[in-house]
Amino acid sequence: MAELETPLFGFRETLPRTKEFRRIVRVFLSRKIVVFGLIVILALILTAVFAPVIAPYDPYDQNLYDVLRKPSSKYFLGTDAVGRDTLSRIIYGSRTSLMIGVVALGIAASIGLAMGLIAGYFGGLAYAFIMRLTDALMCFPMILLALVVAAILGSGLKNVMLAVGVALIPAYCRLLCGLVLSVKENDYILAGRAMGASNLRIMFLHVLPNCFPPLIVLMTMQVGMAILAEAGLSFLGIGIEQPTAAWGSMVSDGYQYLLTHPILSFAPGLTIMIVVFAFNMVGDGLRDALDPKLRGTI
Amino acid sequence: MTYPYILRRLLQSIIVLVLVSMIVFVLMRLLPGDPILIYVTQGNLESSTQEQIDLLRKEFGLDKSMPAQYVNWIARVIRGDLGKSILHRDSVSGEIARRLPITFFLGMLAFVISILIGIPAGIISATRRGRWLDTAVTTLANIGITVPIFWLGILLIYFFALYLGWLPVFGYTSPFEDFWLSIKQVIMPVVCLSVFAIASNARQARSSMLEVIRQDYIRTAWSKGLRERSVILGHALKNALIPVVTLIGMMVRNIFGGSVLIETVFNIPGMGRLAVEGILGKDYQVVQGCVLITALIVLASNLVVDISYGWLDPRIRYK
Numbered sequence: 314m315a316e317l318e319t320p321l322f323g324f325r326e327t328l329p330r331t332k333e334f335r336r337i338v339r340v341f342l343s344r345k346i347v348v349f350g351l352i353v354i355l356a357l358i359l360t361a362v363f364a365p366v367i368a369p370y371d372p373y374d375q376n377l378y379d380v381l382r383k384p385s386s387k388y389f390l391g392t393d394a395v396g397r398d399t400l401s402r403i404i405y406g407s408r409t410s411l412m413i414g415v416v417a418l419g420i421a422a423s424i425g426l427a428m429g430l431i432a433g434y435f436g437g438l439a440y441a442f443i444m445r446l447t448d449a450l451m452c453f454p455m456i457l458l459a460l461v462v463a464a465i466l467g468s469g470l471k472n473v474m475l476a477v478g479v480a481l482i483p484a485y486c487r488l489l490c491g492l493v494l495s496v497k498e499n500d501y502i503l504a505g506r507a508m509g510a511s512n513l514r515i516m517f518l519h520v521l522p523n524c525f526p527p528l529i530v531l532m533t534m535q536v537g538m539a540i541l542a543e544a545g546l547s548f549l550g551i552g553i554e555q556p557t558a559a560w561g562s563m564v565s566d567g568y569q570y571l572l573t574h575p576i577l578s579f580a581p582g583l584t585i586m587i588v589v590f591a592f593n594m595v596g597d598g599l600r601d602a603l604d605p606k607l608r609g610t611i
Numbered sequence: 612m613t614y615p616y617i618l619r620r621l622l623q624s625i626i627v628l629v630l631v632s633m634i635v636f637v638l639m640r641l642l643p644g645d646p647i648l649i650y651v652t653q654g655n656l657e658s659s660t661q662e663q664i665d666l667l668r669k670e671f672g673l674d675k676s677m678p679a680q681y682v683n684w685i686a687r688v689i690r691g692d693l694g695k696s697i698l699h700r701d702s703v704s705g706e707i708a709r710r711l712p713i714t715f716f717l718g719m720l721a722f723v724i725s726i727l728i729g730i731p732a733g734i735i736s737a738t739r740r741g742r743w744l745d746t747a748v749t750t751l752a753n754i755g756i757t758v759p760i761f762w763l764g765i766l767l768i769y770f771f772a773l774y775l776g777w778l779p780v781f782g783y784t785s786p787f788e789d790f791w792l793s794i795k796q797v798i799m800p801v802v803c804l805s806v807f808a809i810a811s812n813a814r815q816a817r818s819s820m821l822e823v824i825r826q827d828y829i830r831t832a833w834s835k836g837l838r839e840r841s842v843i844l845g846h847a848l849k850n851a852l853i854p855v856v857t858l859i860g861m862m863v864r865n866i867f868g869g870s871v872l873i874e875t876v877f878n879i880p881g882m883g884r885l886a887v888e889g890i891l892g893k894d895y896q897v898v899q900g901c902v903l904i905t906a907l908i909v910l911a912s913n914l915v916v917d918i919s920y921g922w923l924d925p926r927i928r929y930k
Contacts, residue, residue: 346753445623449630452906452913454868457886461902464890465641541759545872548761549887564762568876575769582762590757597753 340602347598353591361407368401372558383574390580393566399577403584405558410588413474413543414536420478421539422532425485426521432486433493434516444490450483455538456545463551473552477542481535488531492524499523526603530596537592544585560585616921624914631906632688636681639899688903694896698888703900707882711904713783714874714881718866720801725808725862730855732809733816737851738843740821748813755810760803760869764876767799781877800877804869808862815858820851853924860913867905 342348360367369389376396384391390399432443450458459473459480466472496502497520505515546552547561555562560581567577668674675683687694693703736748772780779796786793823829824847832842870883878884882901889897 445626445630448623448627448913449634449906452627452631452864452909453634453902454864454871454905454909456868456871457902457905460871460886460890461638461642461898464898465638465643467643537757541757544759545761548759548872549875551887551890561759564759564765568765571765571769572773578762578765579769582759582765585759585762586754586757589759590753593753593757 337602341598344598344601346594350591350594350598353587354595357407357411357588357591360404361411364405364408368398368404370398370401372397372401372405373556374398384576391574391576393563393577399563399580402558402563403560403581406560406563406581406584407588409470409553409557409559410540410543410585412470413477414539414592416474417477417481417539417543418532418535420475421481421535422485422528424478425482426489426528428482429486429489430493430516430521433490434497434512434520436494440490443486447483447486447490451487453480455480455542459542459546460549460551463546468551468554470553470557473543473546476546477539480542481539484531484535485528488527489524492527493520496520496523527600530600530603533592533596533599537589537596540585540592541589617918620914620917620921624910627910628907631910632685632903633681635899635903635906636684638902639895640677640680642895642898693900693903696889696894696897698892698894698897703896706885706897707900707904710880710882710885713785713879714867714870714883716786717797717800717804717873717879717881718863718870720797721804721808721866721869722862724801725805725812728805729809729812730816730852733813733818733855734820734843734848734851736813737817737820737824738839749817752810752813752817755806756814758806760806761872761876763806764799764803764873767802768876771799781879783877783879783881796877800873800879803873803876804866807865807869811858812855812862815855816851819854820847823847823851826850849923853920856916856920856923860909860916863912864909867909 342351374397376392378396379388379392380396382388382392382396388398388400390403392398393402428443428447432440459476462476462479463473466475502515502519505519510519543552543559544561544564547559548565550562550565553559553562563581564578564585567574567579567581570577665674673680691704693707695701696703696706699706732748732752736745739745768780771778778798779792782796784793784796786797824843829842829847832846837845867883870881871886872883873879874881874884875887882905886898886901886905889895889901
C-alpha cells in the first residue's frame with residue numbers, strides 16, 4: 314500500500330475501512346467488461362424472479378398449430394417441435410440455471426470448506442487423509458463424476474444440484490486448505506491461542522474470515538462452472554426431466570432440427586455462454602479488486 | 612533429481628490409487644437396481660428361476676460382505692477382468708480396448724494443439740501487454756473458457772458441414788483405414804476438445820509471464836542490453852512455464868471429461884460415448900470400467916507432471 318506512511322515508532326496508521334471498501338469498489342468497476350458481467354448477472358436474477366411477468370407465453374404450452382415457426386414478431390425466437398415459444402423457455406430456463414448454480418455452489422462450498430478447514434488447521438493425519446481424498450476425487454473428470462452421481466440419485470432438479478455440487482467439492486477443499494496453512498502462521502492466531510480461544514473459535518472467527526477474498530473469487534467462477542456442468546448433463550439427457558425448461562436440454566432438442574431451424578440450438582447455447590462469461594468476468598474483477606498483488610495480471 | 616521426492620510422490624499416488632478404486636467401488640454399489648436382476652432382465656434370461664438367480668448371485672460373489680466384494684473385485688481388476696457388458700455382449704475390457712484408442716487419438720491431438728497454441732499465445736500477449744494483440748488474445752481466451760463445448764460442436768457442424776459443406780457432419784474413421792477422411796472428420800471434434808485447454812493455457816501462461824517479467828533478474832537481463840528474444844526465451848520462459856505445467860494434469864482430466872460430450876455430439880464411438888451409453892442403458896459394469904480407466908490415466912499423468920515439476924523447480928523437492 315503506497316499511501317501508508319513509513320512506520321514510526323512501531324505504530325502504523327491503518328486506513329479506515331470505508332476507504333478500503335471504496336477502493337475495492339472503484340477497482341472492481343474500473344473495467345467495462347466487469348460492469349457488463351455485473352449487469353448480465355443482475356439481469357439474470359431479475360429474469361429468473363420475474364419470469365412469469367416477462368415471458369410472452371407459457372413455456373410449457375404446446376401450441377400444435379404453431380410448430381417449428383421461424384422467428385417473427387409473434388414468436389421472437391420461433392417455436393420448437395411441439396410449438397413451445399423458445400424465448401419463453403429461455404426465460405424460464407434462467408430459473409433452472411440460477412438455482413443449480415447457487416445451490417450446487419452452496420453444497421460444494423459448505424462441504425469443501427469444512428474439509429479444507431479441518432485439513433489445513435489440524436494438519437497431520439487429518440491433512441494427509443483429506444488431501445489424498447481430494448487428489449482421488451480430482452482424478453475423475455467433473456462431468457463423469459456428476460453423471461454417475463446423477464445416475465445414482467435419479468434425474469430431477471434436486472438431484473442434479475447435488476450431483477454438480479459433489480463434483481465441485483475438491484476445488485474448494487484444495488484452495489481452502491492452502492489458504493488456512495498460510496493464514497494460521499500469522500501472529501494473531503498465536504495471540505488468539507495464547508488468550509485461550511478454542512479451536513472452533515479460532516477456525517471460524519480468525520482463520521476463515523481471512524481466507525475470504527480468494528474464496529469469493531472461486532465461488533463466483535464456480536457458479537459459471539456449475540451452470541456449464543448442468544447444461545452438459547441436460548444435453549446428454551441425464552439432468553433435468555422434460556418438460557422443465559433447461560438451456561442444455563434445449564440445445565440438445567434443437568440439434569435434431571439443426572438443418573432447418575438452427576436457432577433452436579443457437580439461442581439457448583448463446584445464453585449459456587453469455588451467462589457463464591458474465592460470472593467469469595465478475596470473478597476476474599473481484600480478484601483484481603480484492604488482491605492488490607495480482608491486479609491486472611490475470 | 613532427488614530420489615526421496617520421487618519416492619514420496621509414488622507412495623502418495625499408491626494411496627490415491629487405493630482411494631480411487633474405493634470411490635469407484637462405492638459409487639457402483641450405490642447405483643440403483645439389483646445388478647443381478649438387471650443382468651437377468653436385460654440379458655433375456657427372464658425365465659430363470661429363483662434358484663438360478665441365487666446361483667448367479669453366488670457366482671458374481673454378491674452374497675458376500677462389502678469388504679470381501681471389494682477385495683474380490685480388485686483381484687479381478689488387477690487380472691484385467693472388468694466384468695461383462697450387457698449391451699455389447701462382450702467383456703468390458705475388450706470394449707474399452709477397442710474404444711480407448713479413439714478417445715486417446717482425439718485427446719492427444721487436442722492436448723498437443725492446446726500446448727502449441729495456448730502457451731505461445733499467452734507469452735506473446737504478456738510481452739505485448741495492453742496492445743491490441745493482448746486485448747485480442749485475452750478476449751478470445753475469456754470466451755474460450757466459457758463456451759459450452761457441445762454447443763460449439765453444433766455451431767461448427769452447422770457452418771462447416773451443413774452450410775459450407777467442407778467437412779463431413781460426424782462419424783469416425785480410423786486414420787489407418789482412410790487417412791484423409793479421418794483427418795477431415797477429426798478436425799471439428801479436436802477443435803472442440805482443445806478450445807478450453809488452449810484458453811486456460813493462454814490465461815495461465817500470460818499471468819505467470821507477467822509475474823516473471825517483473826522480477827529483478829529480468830531487469831538485469833534488459834540492462835545488460837540483451838535483445839527481447841533472449842530475455843523472454845532465455846531468461847523468463849522456463850520460470851514462467853512452471854505454473855503452466857501444473858495445469859497439464861488438469862488438462863488431461865478436462866479433455867477426458869470433454870470427450871464425454873464431444874463424442875456424443877459427433878457420434879464418435881470412443882470411451883466417453885461408451886460411458887454415456889452405459890449410464891443410459893444401465894450397463895453399470897461398462898460405466899465402472901470407463902470411470903476407473905479414466906481415473907487411472909489422470910492419476911498417472913498427474914504423477915508424471917509432479918515428477919517433472921520437481922525437476923523444473925528444485926524448490927519443490929525440498930518442501
